[in-house]
Amino acid sequence: MTSDGVHVEVLHSGDQAGHGSRKGYLTGFILSVILTAVPFWLVMNHVLTDPRVMAGLVMGFALVQIVVHMVYFLHMNTKSEGGWTMLALIFTVVLVVIALAGSLWIMYHLNTNMMPTMQNMRDMS
Amino acid sequence: MEASNAAAATATSPEELHFYVADEHGHAEGSTMLGFWLYLMSDCLIFAVLFACYGVYGRQFAAGPTPHDLFDLSTVALNTSMLLLSSITYGFAMLAMEDDKVGRTQLWLLVTGLFGAAFVFLEIREFLEFIHDGAGPQRSAFLSSFFTLVGTHGLHVSLGLIWLVTLMVQVGQRGLVPENRRRLMCLSMFWHFLDVVWIGVFSFVYLIPVLR
Secondary structure (H helix, E strand, C coil): CCCCCEEEEEEECCCCCCCCCHHHHHHHHHHHHHHHHHHHHHHHHHCCHHHHHHHHHHHHHHHHHHHHHHHHHHCCCCCCHHHHHHHHHHHHHHHHHHHHHHHHHHHHHHHHHHHCCHHHHHHHH | HHHHHHHHHHHHHCCCCCEEEEEEEHHHHHHHHHHHHHHHCCCHHHHHHHHHHHHHHCCCCCCCCCCHHHHHHHHHHHHHHHHHHHHHHHHHHHHHHHHHHHHHHHHHHHHHHHHHHHHHHHHHHHHHHHHHHHCCCCCHHHHHHHHHHHHHHHHHHHHHHHHHHHHHHHHHHHCCHHHHHHHHHHHHEEEEEHHHHHHHHHHHHHHHHHCC
């Protein structure tokens, strides 16, 4: 803004946070392409025979890619908003882990303990 | 502090007089971003619950089709690349916005919208194929949870597309005013967040169940 040689510059207090650079976006994109292509290639070409190892690898690649997206696309860091976004994220991650791991753990055991087998059903009648 | 120093330093030559005005509006934008982030985190919990449902019901096929019978991974790969490309093009739109280039911002938003629309189109086509083959959401617990989780994500992307078109109209009308910048930054977070959820979907819903 300029009028009669007087410069008025508006300082946006939020401007330091939440912005990426072209290099950052491209780095994130290239990493994401690699981290997406490898698990698809692993599964589609049946590279490994043990499904548990494959599942672990796919989950590993997914977790790394989520971090890559958080850093390069969502610009997560410990400083933005005075650390509140990071705190909210950590809280959410804790809840998500409890919800996912808890549900799977409980329901897996319910299935094995509660599902009547054919033998049980014959005994009951 | 620096502002007053700078003003004092240049006060001797009026031609070079600088006024630095701390933008109070910036605080409002900051809290908007934090509030929107909190919304995204709560949305994340919705998806977590739907993922947990899929984890629990994902193997209850009721003698119906299994992931191995149904899923065509090349379609999923194409879908994934559409969403990933739309993420990077939205990033370019944000960079163009920072450079105050209205035309370039609009162009990248349009490209993002087209990739997003392609993603939704491919997903709807996949859903219709499944339903046509008798593998609709009512077929088994596996398919109910599959349609709920992937459908909820698709609904988010569709709403994001409506939001994107609305913002393109608003940017066309008013240009890159602070309000529109704030809205574009919110949509940026929303859009990238949906891509993060999709990472979970293609790994946990498509790739791993196909292995079994």
